[in-house]
Amino acid sequence: xxxxxxxxxxxxxxxxDRDGANFKEFESCVFNNCNFSACTFLAVTxxxxxxxxxxxxxxxxxxxxxxxxxxxxCEIKDVNFAMCDKLIFEIHFNECVLDFSKxxxxxxxxxxxxxxxxxxxxxxxxxxxxxxxxxxxLYRSEFDKAIANKADFKTSYNYTIDPSKTKxxxxxxxxNEVKGLLFKHDIVVR
Numbered sequence: 768x769x770x771x772x773x774x775x776x777x778x779x780x781x782x783x784d785r786d787g788a789n790f791k792e793f794e795s796c797v798f799n800n801c802n803f804s805a806c807t808f809l810a811v812t813x814x815x816x817x818x819x820x821x822x823x824x825x826x827x828x829x830x831x832x833x834x835x836x837x838x839x840x841c842e843i844k845d846v847n848f849a850m851c852d853k854l855i856f857e858i859h860f861n862e863c864v865l866d867f868s869k870x871x872x873x874x875x876x877x878x879x880x881x882x883x884x885x886x887x888x889x890x891x892x893x894x895x896x897x898x899x900x901x902x903x904x905l906y907r908s909e910f911d912k913a914i915a916n917k918a919d920f921k922t923s924y925n926y927t928i929d930p931s932k933t934k935x936x937x938x939x940x941x942x943n944e945v946k947g948l949l950f951k952h953d954i955v956v957r
Contacts, residue, residue, distance in 0.1 A: 770810060812852075833858045849873055920944070 772792045779799040781787075783806050792812040802822045812832040823843040832852035837859045844864060849871040859879045866886040874894040880903050887907040895915040905926035916936040920926060924944055928935070940948065 770812075832856070837861065838863050843868055847871075 770790045770792050772794070773796060774794050776793070776796045777799065778796065778801055780801070781798075782802045785805055785807050786809070788803065788806055788811050789809040790811070792814070793816050794814040796813070796816045798816065798818045798821050800820045801818070803826045804822050804824045805826075806823075807827040808829065808831045810830055812834070813836050814832075814834045815836075817837045817839065818841050819839045821838070821841045823841060823846050825845045828846060828848065829850040830852070832854065834855045835857045838861065840862045841860075842864045843860075845867040846865070847869040848858075849869050851873075853874065856873070856875070857878070858875070860881065860883050861879075862882045863880075864884045865880075865888055866884055867888070868885075869889040870893045871889050872892045875898060876894055876896045877898065878895075879899045879901065881899070881901040883903045885900075885903050885905050885908050888905070888909075890908060890910050890913050892912040893914075895910075895913055895918050898915070898918045900918065900920050900923040903923040905920075905923055908926060910926075910928045910933045912932060914934045915928070915938050916934055918935070918938045921939045921941045926944070928948055930948055935948075
C-alpha cells in the first residue's frame with residue numbers, strides 16, 4: 768500500500784482508531800489533544816512533528832519512525848519504543864508521563880527528558896550518551912548494561928543505578944542523590 772504524505776498540518780482532538788494513522792508520513796505537523804492509544808501503527812513516519820497533550824498509552828508503535836519529534840505534556844504509559852525505526856531516531860519529552868515504557872537497546876543519544884515521570888522505565892542496554900534527565904522521577908527504572916556516559920542526572924531523583932553494570936563515565940549526579948548509586952552495598956547515606 769502506498770503511503771500518504773502530509774506537510775504542515777495541525778490535527779486537534781482526534782481519537783485515532785487501530786489503523787487510523789497507518790501508511791502515512793507526517794512532516795512538520797502538530798498534534799493537539801489527540802489520542803493514539805488504540806493504534807497499532809504500521810508504516811508511519813513522523814518528521815519534525817510536535818505532540819501536545821496527546822495520549823499514547825499502550826499504543827503499539829512497532830513500525831513507527833520518529834525523526835526529530837517532541838512530546839509535550841503527553842501520556843505515553845507502557846509503550847515499547849524498542850521496535851521503532853532506528854534511522855535518524857530523535858525524540859524529546861517535556862512534562863510527559865512515560866511510566867512502564869521501554870527503550871530497551873535503543874540508541875537515544877542526546878535525548879532530553881524534562882520534568883517527566885519515568886517510573887519503571889526499561890533503559891536496559893540502551894545508549895543514553897549525553898541524555899539529559901532534567902527533574903525526572905526514575906523510581907524503579909532499569910539501567911542494566913546501558914551506556915550512560917556523559918548523561919546528566921543531577922536534577923533527577925529516585926534512581927538506582929549499579930555502576931558495575933552501567934557505563935557512567937563523566938555522567939553527572941547530584942550529591943544528595945548519590946545514594947542511588949550505592950544501593951547494592953547496603954550503605955546508609957545521611
